[in-house]
Amino acid sequence: MKATIKQVAQRAGVSVATVSYVLNGAGVVTDETRRRVLDAIAELNYQPQYAARSMRGRSHTLGVTLPSHPGRLAEPALAEVLSGLADAAAVRGYFLLLATAGADQDETELCLSLARSRRVDGLVLLDMLVDDPRAQALAAAGIPHVCAGPPPAGVDSPSVVIDMRAAAVDAVRHLLSLGHRRIGLIQLPSDLAVSESIVEGYRQALTDAGLPFDPTLVVESGRTEEDGYQAMTELLATSRAPTAVLAGSDELAFGAMHALNDARLIVGRDVALVGLDDLPLAAHVNPPLTAVRQPRRAQGQQLAILLDDAIMKRNASLRMVTLSARLIIRRSSGSAWRAAEGVN
Template identity: 40%
Template structure:
């Protein structure tokens, strides 16, 4: 039923070869013929069937992205934004996006292997990198192109775009200190993640520069969700004396912290300062608006995709690693 290149060729009394080459823009087909082919193709609604083209070319023009789901929920706006960036750039370059959702762990690995072995994608976009990341080792070994959002120590030279979380948090600490805070708490993320280490390092660095000893009680680990931030903050607020400022490793965490503080009757921004990292849209509209370290996630998504396509297509002049400086955005959750 669907129209094939053969149908077009038959209708024009041309060979399949000529039709194919006309549409592909080769210059060994007469200009008048090309026009006839193009209009006929449009009229008949012909487009090459991808499976056939892929089989012949041995390329899929598809990039893969495996999303982590935590439990049944997948609510971090970070990912939506990132995917929008990757997707927009992909379609601009005539690539498609194959998205596969998987809980981290065994099934995540299955997903990568399946996509690789059955050659469904030309390359991967990776996110939420871990310090020790099997994905990098695996993809390098299989010689599948990839670009990651975030650095991993498994191979520092693996192509990626990173954000200087250390500098970002460090600046945030400076900001908090300048407001007179000295008991500053930090709620981190699972230590396997690179972002955890980077941001925690920024915290330590900022505290050191200010000449404040970090109180181990004020450092805890959560799970990047706002529910986690809420629970962790409740414990932090129980300490005596309680922290005067709390940094969440990401905005979601910080939003949970705000809720916990408000439940205690604290006025956020006056009685306690709270800040996050990411710059999600929601934070801007929160009550009070959230001070945060902003990273341009959508734009990074685009650039990651851009790099990946360049690698897939064998372009040479690509810069293999980029470090982006995030930007401190001060709102009312830290200053009244």
């Protein structure tokens, strides 16, 4: 039997009107009361019928929220996702609303506020976290949304996932095929869901090759070129530095390149390097970067399709779309030079 709003109110110890305020963004509710109501909604699996509202009440707008990371909107990877998302949304009669959380604003509250105010019909969640509070809160409140990455454990949110575990396996196997046995990893922040997938793929490829996992070869980093520089410097300072490195993103790989150059090491000869994005710049750095090409535009298109389905209550059985990445081999991994020297 489906839970009712009255049962939610009883579980949270509040009135039915207060539950309604939390769900619709009306009235004045303290943070503690809002938390109790959302917890009760999650515990009872209460599902408000947001998508059953009349067409007249719809905004025909999809919301995309972003954290307040400096320069985030200028990132080429984000632009690819938004391009595919905008095109597919327009075909289905939607506008896009891009909202950035302020420095002191909680992104989860921003998502809930946009939905409660009915400025958006549904939300696209980027930069998924391992335990993402946005997906948890939106699922608990029954607000249509879709995740650009794996949703948190126990949350059945629709999602469009690029298989970065398989991408990392392919990248490490490429380096193994060139004779490398000490392969480092510059890891994205561990709270990002994609970081967990990359580490799993990195370890799986080593296991398949009969090699042990060496934690001294893994450095958790940030997201910028400067972070990649610092991480590569740390790897070079180890007692047995890696001969090849997989970077969790092209930005990190570009920073690693600068660190190797400053250390008077030649990328592709002294240390092989692979990135996990294939941004447009990857083909034009020196040497060109071997990278795993993520189908970000296709991901954006699929996000719009799944969110439209969630809003309109269509294709309820289709909860996840998985896209494959492709390894693009260039000189930074040393394959061309090694082939010329007869090294396999």
